[in-house]
Amino acid sequence: xxxxxxxxxxxxxxxxxxxxxxxxxxxxxxxxxxxxxxxxxxxxxxxxxxxxxxxxxxxxxxxxxxxxxxxxxxxxxxxxxxxxxxxxxxxxxxxxxxxxxxxxxxxxxxxxxxxxxxxxxxxxxxxxxxxxxxxxxxxxxxxxxxxxxxxxxxxxxxxxxxxxxxxxxxxxxxxxxxxxxxxxxxxxxxxxxxxxxxxxxxxxxxxxxxxxxxxxxxxxxxxxxxxxxxxxxxxxxxxxxxxxxxxxxxxxxxxxxxxxxxxxxxxxxxxxxxxxxxxxxxxxxxxxxxxxxxxxxxxxxxxxxxxxxxxxxxxxxxxxxxxxxxxxxxxxxxxxxxxxxxxxxxxxxxxxxxxxxxxxxxxxxxxxxxxx
Numbered sequence: 440x441x442x443x444x445x446x447x448x449x450x451x452x453x454x455x456x457x458x459x460x461x462x463x464x465x466x467x468x469x470x471x472x473x474x475x476x477x478x479x480x481x482x483x484x485x486x487x488x489x490x491x492x493x494x495x496x497x498x499x500x501x502x503x504x505x506x507x508x509x510x511x512x513x514x515x516x517x518x519x520x521x522x523x524x525x526x527x528x529x530x531x532x533x534x535x536x537x538x539x540x541x542x543x544x545x546x547x548x549x550x551x552x553x554x555x556x557x558x559x560x561x562x563x564x565x566x567x568x569x570x571x572x573x574x575x576x577x578x579x580x581x582x583x584x585x586x587x588x589x590x591x592x593x594x595x596x597x598x599x600x601x602x603x604x605x606x607x608x609x610x611x612x613x614x615x616x617x618x619x620x621x622x623x624x625x626x627x628x629x630x631x632x633x634x635x636x637x638x639x640x641x642x643x644x645x646x647x648x649x650x651x652x653x654x655x656x657x658x659x660x661x662x663x664x665x666x667x668x669x670x671x672x673x674x675x676x677x678x679x680x681x682x683x684x685x686x687x688x689x690x691x692x693x694x695x696x697x698x699x700x701x702x703x704x705x706x707x708x709x710x711x712x713x714x715x716x717x718x719x720x721x722x723x724x725x726x727x728x729x730x731x732x733x734x735x736x737x738x739x740x741x742x743x744x745x746x747x748x749x750x751x752x753x754x755x756x757x758x759x760x761x762x763x764x765x766x767x768x769x770x771x772x773x774x775x776x777x778x779x780x781x782x783x784x785x786x787x788x789x790x791x792x793x794x795x796x797x798x799x800x801x802x803x804x805x806x807x808x809x810x811x
Contacts (some may be wrong), residue, residue: 440506440532442477443499447541448524450499451516456675457486457493458512459643467557472509474556475530479503485558486512490680491640492559497674501529507553510537518546559678562664569629570658571608573672576623577648580641582802583612583619585771587638591615595684597638601663604631611689617768618692620803634663635682649673693803694793697784699757701730702797705781708735709773711749715739716766718747725811726766730785731759739766762788763811769794772804 443450457473465471467489474485480503485494518539519528528541532550539546580599588596591614602609606629609622636644649657649672659672663681670677715726720741729736735753740746762785772794773781784793794804 440477440504441501442475442506442508442530442532442537443482443501444527444529445499445501446524447519447522447526447528449497450528451519453482453484453495453497453499454512454516454519456495456647457484458516459646460488460491460493460639461486461512462488463513469509469551469555469557471511471513472551472556473512473515474509474553474558475507476553477501477504477506485556487557487559488639489557489559490637491643492678493643494676495674506532508532508537508550509553509556510548510550514548515539559680561669561678562667565662565664565667565669566632567629568660568662569603569625569627570660571623571625572652573648573657573659574650574652576608576659577645577650579608579610579621579623580645580648581775582621583610584641584645585775586612586614586617586619586804587641588614589638593684595635595682595686598635598682599641600633600635600686600689601668602631602633603629603661603663605629611686613687613689613692616765616807617772618689618805619772620689620693620805622801632663633686634668635684635686636668637679637682640668640677640679644670644677647672647675647677692791693805694784694786694791697786697790697793699730699760699785700782701735701753701755701757701784702780702782703735703751703753705773705776705778707751708781709770711737711751712766712770712773715747715749716770718745719766724765724767725763725809726769727761727763727811729759729761730755730757732756758787760785760788762792763809764792764806765809768806772806776802 476483482499526541531538537548537550600611606625611620662669715737718739726739735751738748778796782795782797791805791807
């Protein structure tokens, strides 16, 4: 039976949309495979790592009928990448083998039975469905994902907190040294739901979501259960296990009454920090910020007694403040923003600083100071 027959670019795009979660090493060999399921004219491609499952449905030609098999998704993608985009490729099922043909090339590939593929058991108790434009969610993820912890022993920090309540969707991430908060307005009212999406899921969503805008901008539908989240978008279905645990109370972390505020150009501050970061040591990424009426000085030094000082003219009339930061934390935040102007708020040289967008409450970034 010919399972599919289509141009290389169509087949490759469908496979790449589901291949991101497939790990290089596996406890189960079949997890390196993609489940190929043909029903009539529709072809379903499914991958899983036992915690995340991605499924896409596409019409890629071939014979009409029923077929279910699995094969190595990386091997198939690697072969397809060597072919021109307009090349017609076909995949033929022959007992425990799959035969891939393209032009004068022919590949015989090993397959494993489709019924042995371990599908993720979907929750029976998903909450109400709500949707946002894919561009909105991609933007929110981009504003907070860089602050997720990486393999922290506090496993609930290795992801993003999603809070849907009323007409607001808020995303929060922290690694214990900094915290990012971003929110957007929903078109519908939803009951309060709080879930922690794992890091791998967040990175995969960022890869797959479209940032197309306009009247026909694509949307993503979301549903949350106590232990799972489900996303449906662009012909794809994405089911993921959630991180269990109690996320820190982010409202207590975000400073409320910092009275020393300065508004300045984002690009100017970013390039100033990038310049002075050159003189920090690899392990100790500390920079000093000296804020005084009319000026913000950024300074750094290293073990070789090299120094950098950069000064920005600012409209500021508050207290004199000297405060140290890990320069990477500031650069990460500024590089992931698009606005022209940013606002920095301080209490003193020992308290956390708050980075916001002037006249906009939809984004807040808190960074802890460091001793220098």
